[in-house]
Amino acid sequence: MNELPGPHRAVVAAVGRSPVAGARIAGLGAYRPARVVGNDEAAANAGVEAEWIARRVGVRERRYASRAESVVAMATEAGRAALADAAVSAAAVDVVVLATCSMPSPMPNGAAQVVAGLGCRAAGFDLNAACSGFGHGLAVADALVRAGTAGGVLVVASERMTDWVAPGDRDTGPIFADGAAAALVLPSGEPAIFPVAWGSDGAQAALITIPAATGRMEMAGRKVFRWASSALTPVIEAACERAGLDPRDLKALVPHQANLRIIDALAQSLEAPELVTATDVIHAGNTCAASVPLALHALRESGEIVSGDPVLLFGFGAGLTYAAQVVRCP
Numbered sequence: 001m002n003e004l005p006g007p008h009r010a011v012v013a014a015v016g017r018s019p020v021a022g023a024r025i026a027g028l029g030a031y032r033p034a035r036v037v038g039n040d041e042a043a044a045n046a047g048v049e050a051e052w053i054a055r056r057v058g059v060r061e062r063r064y065a066s067r068a069e070s071v072v073a074m075a076t077e078a079g080r081a082a083l084a085d086a087a088v089s090a091a092a093v094d095v096v097v098l099a100t101c102s103m104p105s106p107m108p109n110g111a112a113q114v115v116a117g118l119g120c121r122a123a124g125f126d127l128n129a130a131c132s133g134f135g136h137g138l139a140v141a142d143a144l145v146r147a148g149t150a151g152g153v154l155v156v157a158s159e160r161m162t163d164w165v166a167p168g169d170r171d172t173g174p175i176f177a178d179g180a181a182a183a184l185v186l187p188s189g190e191p192a193i194f195p196v197a198w199g200s201d202g203a204q205a206a207l208i209t210i211p212a213a214t215g216r217m218e219m220a221g222r223k224v225f226r227w228a229s230s231a232l233t234p235v236i237e238a239a240c241e242r243a244g245l246d247p248r249d250l251k252a253l254v255p256h257q258a259n260l261r262i263i264d265a266l267a268q269s270l271e272a273p274e275l276v277t278a279t280d281v282i283h284a285g286n287t288c289a290a291s292v293p294l295a296l297h298a299l300r301e302s303g304e305i306v307s308g309d310p311v312l313l314f315g316f317g318a319g320l321t322y323a324a325q326v327v328r329c330p
Contacts, residue, residue: 058260
């Protein structure tokens with residue numbers, strides 16, 4: 001690290017690292033709020049039947065953050081867990097990327113506060129690609145590490161979606177929830193994060209919005225369902241092709257945990273019957289950018305995937321944005 005002159009003793013990351021052959025996820029961490037909310041409570045708020053929620057989106061319970069469990073607080077705990085999982089200190093982190101769309105204020109950015117919370121000296125910036133934010137952040141981290149710009153990048157996805165949805169809105173209230181997860185990306189002798197397949201369809205951005213006048217999410221659920229379940233299979237296929245794999249070579253599919261019916265449709269489209277498919281949505285709800293890394297963490301914790309397994313991560317959501325990449329399980 002180099003110190004700049006001045007009263008604040010600003011510190012910048014060292015430069016001059018050589019490019020490396022690849023990058024890998026070296027550690028995973030997760031933070032799930034303590035409060036579990038079942039369908040009876042969520043259904044009463046939205047004026048629907050509990051079984052209607054389970055049948056329509058597959059959610060049976062979700063986590064709601066307390067006042068103390070802010071976006072930054074959850075992100076910091078998830079990041080700390082990822083560092084512990086990789087058995088490295090915060091000194092290994094040169095950059096923190098915070099994927100979120102639910103910060104309560106645009107300034108200060110959340111990532112800089114996570115840097116402070118972890119006690120590392122790193123660059124920190126927020127990234128908003130909504131529900132595909134973790135995939136976007138992972139692609140950025142992979143590029144930074146491979147280029148030699150950073151030796152370690154912590155990608156954290158943290159969301160308090162309950163701040164932005166109305167409990168009485170049947171299209172969003174029973175679905176969205178809170179949580180955070182993180183991945184530490186380090187150099188690797190060979191690629192373990194493969195090229196991303198990503199894009200956006202801004203012409204349909206109005207399908208999911210948070211109008212400034214209301215501060216509450218509005219979502220055209222049926223149209224989003226049709227888009228996600230019919231238009232996105234080529235993105236998955238492109239990610240597999242860029243990794244040099246057939247979908248049947250994959251161990252697991254970890255899609256955005258938006259809706260169990262969408263997840264099932266995506267899994268069936270791959271025609272890979274042995275594929276393990278993450279269904280964290282049942283117990284976690286839709287945690288936006290945090291849903292993919294939370295689901296990945298849950299699969300590894302359950303033993304359904306192990307170190308080295310090829311796994312396809314796939315996020316999609318507001319924007320409309322999407323990002324898919326194959327990674328090796330840490």
